Amino acid sequence: MSLWKIALRSLQYRRLASGLTALSISLGVALVVGVMVIHAVVDQSFKRSAQGYDLIVGAKGSRLELVLSTVYHLGKPIGKVPYDYFLELTEGRFAPEVDLAVPCCLGDNYQGYRVVGTTPDMFNELEYRDGEKYRFQAGENFGWGEYYDAVIGATVARKTGLKVGDTFQPGHGETAEQGEKHSPFTVAGILAPTGTPNDRALFVNIEGFWEIHAHGHYDEEQPAEGEPSSQQHAAEEHAAEEHAADAAGRPDPAESGGAGDSHAGAGDAHSHAPQAHDHGEPQLERHVTAILVRTNTKRMTRAMALPKIINQEADAQAVMPAEEITRLFEGIVGNIQKVLLVFAVLIVIVAGIGMMVSIYNSMSERRHEIAVMRALGARRMTVMSIILLESILLSLGGGALGLLLGHGLVGLLAPSIMENTGVVVHALQFQPIELVLIPGLIAMASVVGYLPALIAYRTEVADSLSE
Amino acid sequence: MLELRQVTKSFTLPDGSPLHVLDIEHFEAKAGEQVVIVGQSGCGKTTLLHVIAGICRPDTGRVLIDGWDVPVLSEADRDQFRAAKIGYVFQTFNLLPAFSALENVMIGMTFADGRADRDRARMLLERVGLNHRLTHKPAQLSVGEQQRVAVARALANRPKVLLADEPTANIDTGNQQQVIDMLRGACEDENVVLLLVTHSPEVAGQFERVERLEEINRVLVKRS
Ligand SMILES: Nc1ncnc2c1ncn2[C@@H]1O[C@H](COP(=O)(O)OP(=O)(O)O)[C@@H](O)[C@H]1O
Numbered sequence: 001m002s003l004w005k006i007a008l009r010s011l012q013y014r015r016l017a018s019g020l021t022a023l024s025i026s027l028g029v030a031l032v033v034g035v036m037v038i039h040a041v042v043d044q045s046f047k048r049s050a051q052g053y054d055l056i057v058g059a060k061g062s063r064l065e066l067v068l069s070t071v072y073h074l075g076k077p078i079g080k081v082p083y084d085y086f087l088e089l090t091e092g093r094f095a096p097e098v099d100l101a102v103p104c105c106l107g108d109n110y111q112g113y114r115v116v117g118t119t120p121d122m123f124n125e126l127e128y129r130d131g132e133k134y135r136f137q138a139g140e141n142f143g144w145g146e147y148y149d150a151v152i153g154a155t156v157a158r159k160t161g162l163k164v165g166d167t168f169q170p171g172h173g174e175t176a177e178q179g180e181k182h183s184p185f186t187v188a189g190i191l192a193p194t195g196t197p198n199d200r201a202l203f204v205n206i207e208g209f210w211e212i213h214a215h216g217h218y219d220e221e222q223p224a225e226g227e228p229s230s231q232q233h234a235a236e237e238h239a240a241e242e243h244a245a246d247a248a249g250r251p252d253p254a255e256s257g258g259a260g261d262s263h264a265g266a267g268d269a270h271s272h273a274p275q276a277h278d279h280g281e282p283q284l285e286r287h288v289t290a291i292l293v294r295t296n297t298k299r300m301t302r303a304m305a306l307p308k309i310i311n312q313e314a315d316a317q318a319v320m321p322a323e324e325i326t327r328l329f330e331g332i333v334g335n336i337q338k339v340l341l342v343f344a345v346l347i348v349i350v351a352g353i354g355m356m357v358s359i360y361n362s363m364s365e366r367r368h369e370i371a372v373m374r375a376l377g378a379r380r381m382t383v384m385s386i387i388l389l390e391s392i393l394l395s396l397g398g399g400a401l402g403l404l405l406g407h408g409l410v411g412l413l414a415p416s417i418m419e420n421t422g423v424v425v426h427a428l429q430f431q432p433i434e435l436v437l438i439p440g441l442i443a444m445a446s447v448v449g450y451l452p453a454l455i456a457y458r459t460e461v462a463d464s465l466s467e
Numbered sequence: 468m469l470e471l472r473q474v475t476k477s478f479t480l481p482d483g484s485p486l487h488v489l490d491i492e493h494f495e496a497k498a499g500e501q502v503v504i505v506g507q508s509g510c511g512k513t514t515l516l517h518v519i520a521g522i523c524r525p526d527t528g529r530v531l532i533d534g535w536d537v538p539v540l541s542e543a544d545r546d547q548f549r550a551a552k553i554g555y556v557f558q559t560f561n562l563l564p565a566f567s568a569l570e571n572v573m574i575g576m577t578f579a580d581g582r583a584d585r586d587r588a589r590m591l592l593e594r595v596g597l598n599h600r601l602t603h604k605p606a607q608l609s610v611g612e613q614q615r616v617a618v619a620r621a622l623a624n625r626p627k628v629l630l631a632d633e634p635t636a637n638i639d640t641g642n643q644q645q646v647i648d649m650l651r652g653a654c655e656d657e658n659v660v661l662l663l664v665t666h667s668p669e670v671a672g673q674f675e676r677v678e679r680l681e682e683i684n685r686v687l688v689k690r691s
């Protein structure tokens with residue numbers, strides 16, 4: 001019979017106390033696991049490497065807010081830059097250093113999900129994660145000429161029930177409460193889940209976005225809220241037709257000639273820019289909220305100087321999203337997580353002290369048992385080891401239970417994490433730091449078990465036998 | 468096999484004064500010999516057994532068992548010695564409540580050389596008539612059965628000396644004789660020295676050699 005088994009039997013004999021002690025440790029460990037997994041998830045989702053662009057250009061203001069509103073659809077967009085500035089990047093001064101520029105217009109929502117005005121390049125050229133191109137689970141990307149076509153994220157599709165061919169009306173503002181309605185867009189494609197905030201956004205052709213904004217309070221007669229019913233669909237489609245007629249006076253992009261207009265060409269799609277309708281369209285105010293820029297790697301040195309040049313000028317700012325997010329993490333978010341982790345570790349320590357009290361209390365009644373073991377020939381070191389092993393078994397048992405609980409908890413929360421952040425978490429998503437848990441728990445158990453073990457060590461056989 | 472020479476033992480009372488308990492000039496038992504020790508309560512019988520078992524050290528004198536002088540050994544060595552050479556049966560059985568009958572027998576083996584001989588443990592329990600009680604916990608056994616487990620446990624490591632401190636005092640008369648018979652039989656079989664402390668004249672009457680502590684312990688001789 002090994003000492004382990006002897007220790008285990010003693011624990012089994014005191015099942016209730018042992019169980020409760022292990023449970024308290026498991027709760028602490030479960031919390032640690034939860035915090036660590038959430039930490040890693042947030043970390044990964046924010047620090048996610050390149051998405052096919054390396055700069056975000058936008059209005060001057062908070063660099064972080066520009067990144068948060070553009071990439072994570074969080075907070076309000078900070079301002080606008082004129083469309084002409086976008087042209088500087090694609091055709092003007094900065095064009096040689098810019099490989100690709102994708103405009104983003106923000107300011108609308110559909111049922112609380114952000115509506116982003118952009119170009120087909122968003123999905124043709126950019127990636128949602130390093131090396132992962134966007135895929136469509138249904139339909140396809142909207143075309144350059146389809147002003148009122150849209151692509152919607154996987155979560156949006158699931159939550160709103162929008163399908164390919166359905167129409168929807170964005171409301172003005174970033175949140176659902178701001179209810180002013182625009183003309184309807186038709187869903188051309190639904191993105192496959194990406195695990196990014198883009199699952200929770202709707203993307204419309206920037207041309208359509210501009211137009212509905214140019215028309216101001218265009219469709220106040222439209223129903224204000226709720227899931228689009230079939231009747232509403234019909235009404236929306238009707239309104240769309242009206243709008244199409246209304247817009248017929250404007251040049252269609254398919255007809256308007258000009259350089260880089262070969263929309264059908266597949267290979268050079270990235271060279272596309274939205275059509276500059278600068279003739280006879282005074283009411284169409286063109287602006288963008290942010291521009292996702294992929295710099296030209298063939299002109300590395302100059303490209304690297306690009307943000308500096310842009311930032312020196314008064315028109316706009318260029319930020320590197322990775323850098324901002326790292327800064328954010330090292331600042332606030334990282335510290336909050338550290339505090340959480342410290343709390344979780346404190347809980348484990350408190351549970352450890354509880355374990356010490358529990359074993360310590362059992363020692364008074366166990367003196368006699370220990371004396372008997374000694375009388376049978378166990379050495380002081382042997383009985384001390386048995387108590388230490390009990391402590392280690394308890395904390396390892398509690399730790400194992402805590403890992404199960406923690407990962408179970410993560411598994412339970414995964415759908416809601418996915419819902420709210422677009423981040424995919426798995427119950428079995430282990431963190432390397434969890435490996436530290438085992439030696440950590442053993443170390444704690446040794447410290448915690450030391451005092452009771454010392455009592456066992458000091459037990460005098462002759463005195464305690466007669467008790 | 469077992470020999471005590473000039474053994475004295477005293478305790479220090481809380482007020483600092485010494486309490487002389489043992490002063491034994493000479494005591495000897497040969498291999499396989501069975502000795503009953505009788506004496507009034509408080510005359511030092513348990514203390515004598517503790518000294519022999521190396522549980523406590525005499526103030527002076529030699530305790531020779533199987534060629535070893537027990538008092539000169541370090542505490543850890545005495546523990547090891549006790550595990551290997553001494554079997555101990557207590558008045559209150561002192562089975563470990565967390566362990567089954569079989570485990571109670573094996574646990575002493577673990578302390579002796581780290582290896583538990585399950586077959587021998589089973590054999591010993593069979594010999595005391597408990598082959599159907601192997602997995603029972605002490606609380607599930609009658610007092611008679613408990614003491615039989617304790618006898619089996621004391622014999623687990625093939626001791627040279629078996630010390631039984633009033634082993635039948637807490638047992639109903641029906642079971643008393645059974646336990647005594649088992650102790651005697653087992654010690655005979657394995658040629659073990661048996662030192663048995665008892666208050667019972669019936670038990671003492673069965674043994675050839677009965678030592679009255681009042682006669683061999685000079686502390687008591689002086690006092691009286
Ligand atoms: N640790 C001790 N400290 C002080 N006195 C003790 C201690 N152990 C035993 N004694 C005393 O030694 C005497 C002999 O005790 P013991 O050997 O237990 O007697 P017996 O077993 O014959 O009844 C008693 O008077 C007892 O009070």
Ligand SMILES: [Mg+2]
Pocket residue numbers: 512513514632
């Ligand atoms: Mg006694």
